[in-house]
Amino acid sequence: MNRDEYLERLGATAETPEDLFEHVEERSTAGRTHYVLTAARHGVERGTVIVEETETIVRGYPSIPRILVLDPGVPSFFEDGETVVVEEKLDGFNVRIAAVGGEPLAFTRSGYVCPYTTGRARDRLPLEEFFATHPEKTLCAELIGPETPYSTHDYEGIDTHEFRVFDVRDRESGEPLSVADRRRLCEEYGMSQPRLFGRAAPSDAVGPTRAVIEELDAAGREGVVLKSADGEELVKYTTETQHHEELAYAFSLPFDHGRDFVFSRIVRDAFQAAESDADDDRLEERAHDLGESILRPMVSTIRDVKEGKTVGERHTVRGDPETIGALLEHLREQSLTISLESDRREDGERVVEFVKVAESSRDRIRYYLDGGTR
Ligand code: ATP
Structure with missing residues (x-):
């Protein structure tokens, strides 16, 4: 790989290729060698992928800053x-879909090619048509719905999963289309988008x-x-609902999430509450909800461990048997412990319910339940 050339094409602010490439990991997916930037560095986004064989760069999706008060x-x-x-803003999973050597691939935020998401994107989006005319673009979409391998938020009217395209960018530079152009382009191809x-x-x-x-x-x-x-x-x-939902999720697996994760959600909620002109009763109600989202899920998990149940993130996925097999293999390759809860056929599709086992929470809770000390 000519690192000088890639440094230049990426527009990285690193002095030498070594400065950037020490953060680049070599992976082999979809039969190709990929180089992936594992953290945002030198002006280049985390999850940026270089596919050497086709000399393709797929730029990572930028981190979106957050405001804690609307005014100012x-x-x-x-x-x-x-x-x-x-x-x-939809609650799902960030997917970048780009054509690499003419073949549309779906990349996760951290730069893995997910076989399941790639399969579903090819099924549900008009990728051949789109990339025939726009080979240099990346579709940035949220995969949402109750049946995805990464998120489970329910949306009215979505039984399994769907894509919503929220951005169209230049594959290599990451330059976005204007909101109006992107909305027009997606409409032209019949691709759904988040509400405006x-x-x-x-x-x-x-x-x-x-x-x-x-x-x-x-x-x-x-x-x-x-x-x-x-x-x-x-x-x-x-929203407040989102803060509490994320806290409930984090506290349901209390020893698998960093303290920053929970603290940041509490801070968001506090600033929102402080900015709102709600009365004392409303604040009381919010405090109550916040407390419930912390205590109830944690107690429930402690009881589950006590009863010997599997604890972790529970997901259901459906698709052709080959893709589902490839997904389970892909997740295991990432050192996740996967426990299959059910595995059945429905209308020719394989439907699998699995748990990404939260080993740290399970083991630590077990240790305390056995009388271990802190
Ligand atoms: P960060 O943005 O700091 O990397 P994160 O990975 O935790 O944080 P979120 O807090 O979920 O991400 O927010 C950013 C993500 O929101 C985007 O990466 C995208 O996947 C998702 N998203 C959902 N709807 C939209 C939308 N309408 N426009 C842009 N992004 C959206």
């Missing part, structure tokens, strides 16, 4: 004179965004991503 968070994040577009709530000047966007957040919260949905009209600047803001 929104007007201070965006430049005066810009238009802010308010889009729904409206557009406003930064200083006028606070009130409408607050109203949208209230509506999403009441519907148990995640939040919004605010975007500059050119698609370059992105910032996120989430």
Whole structure:
């Protein structure tokens, strides 16, 4: 691999290729050697992939900053004179789909080719048509629904899983299309997108965004991503329901998630509560919900371990038997311990329920239940 050339094509700020490439891991997936950047470095996003055989670079998806207060968070994040577009943030799994050597592949955020997501994307999105005309683009989509190997959030009207395209970028530079161009392009190809709530000047966007957040919260949905009209600047803001849901998830596997994960969710909730002009009763209710999302899932997991049940993230997936087999192998290759809970056929598809076993939580809880000390 000519590292100087890749350094230049990536536009990395590293002095020498070694500075960047010490963070690059070699992996072999889909019969090809990939080089993957395992952390954001020198202006290049985590999950950026170089496929040497085809000399393709697939840029990682950038990290989206978060505001903790809408006012003055929104007007201070965006430049005066810009238009802010308010889009729904969906709770699923980030997938980048790019054509490598003419073959559409779905990359996870950390740069793995997921065989399951690739199979589903080929089934559900018009990839051949799209990449025939736009070979240099990456489709950035959220895989959502109750049946995915990575997330389980339920959305009304989605029985299994679906893709929502939230961005279309240049494969190599990561340059996005404007929101309007992307929405038009996706419509042209019949690809679903997240809901768009409206557009406003930064200083006028606070009130409408607050109203949208209230509506999403009441519907148990995640939040919004605010975007500059050119698609370059992105910032996120989430609902109380989402904070509590993520806390419940983290505390259901208390020794598998870092303390930063839970602390950051509590901080988000506190800033949102402080900004809202809700009365004491509402704050009381919020405090109660927050406490429940911490204590109940943890107690439930402790009891499960006591009863010898398998603890971890539970997922259901369905698809052709070959793809499901490849997915289970892919997950095991990533050193996950997978426990199959059920395995059946439905209309020619293989439907598998499995648990990504949370070994740290299981072992630590078992140790304390046996009388171990801290
Ligand atoms: P980070 O963005 O800091 O890497 P993260 O990986 O924890 O954080 P999230 O907090 O879930 O990610 O927020 C960013 C992700 O939200 C995006 O990577 C994308 O997968 C997802 N997303 C869902 N809906 C949208 C949308 N409408 N626009 C942009 N991203 C969206």
